[in-house]
Amino acid sequence: MKIKQSEAERHVLNITVDNEAGILAKIAGLFTARGYNIDSLTVADISENHSVSRITIVTNGPPHVIDQIEAQLDRLVPVHRVVDLTQAGPHVERELALVKVSGVGEKRVEALRLADIFRARPVDTTTGSFIFEITGPPDKVDSFIALMRELGLVEVGRTGVVGMMRGPEAA
Known part of the structure; x- marks a missing residue:
């Protein structure tokens, strides 16, 4: 169907x-x-x-x-x-991603600036690349990945969505 x-x-x-x-x-x-x-x-x-x-x-x-x-x-x-x-009803969704970006010079600076805006954290760095850790709603992760594509995206690993109802009751 x-x-x-x-x-x-x-x-x-x-x-x-x-x-x-x-x-x-x-x-x-x-x-x-x-x-x-x-x-x-x-x-x-x-x-x-x-x-x-x-x-x-x-x-x-x-x-x-x-x-x-x-x-x-x-x-x-x-x-x-x-x-x-x-x-x-109201719930919270989060996803974690590791995003590897290569770049030198201005692209490297821009990748760090965007990571800061998205609250992505560099968890590994070399002279030619970063691996950023980002958590948040799936649309935030998608947006970050889309921006990193323009700067030298190499690889992405995503955990998948985890969700939970807001408030004191379990779901």
């Missing part, structure tokens, strides 16, 4: 699961079998005894498709909870 870009909406899903072998494959398989794309995927252990993990998936689709995905995820046995942060 091909989704028109105009109908597709970006959604951030938080899925709390038992930390067991194969669960990530089951969830990815659910998306693959139905032709849905995963734009970003992160997984982390979130319990003291290592029994529960949180999977954060960024995907696109019209509301009825996202509802279908949530319902199918809820039916998987090791899934405890599925929350669409996009629909649930």
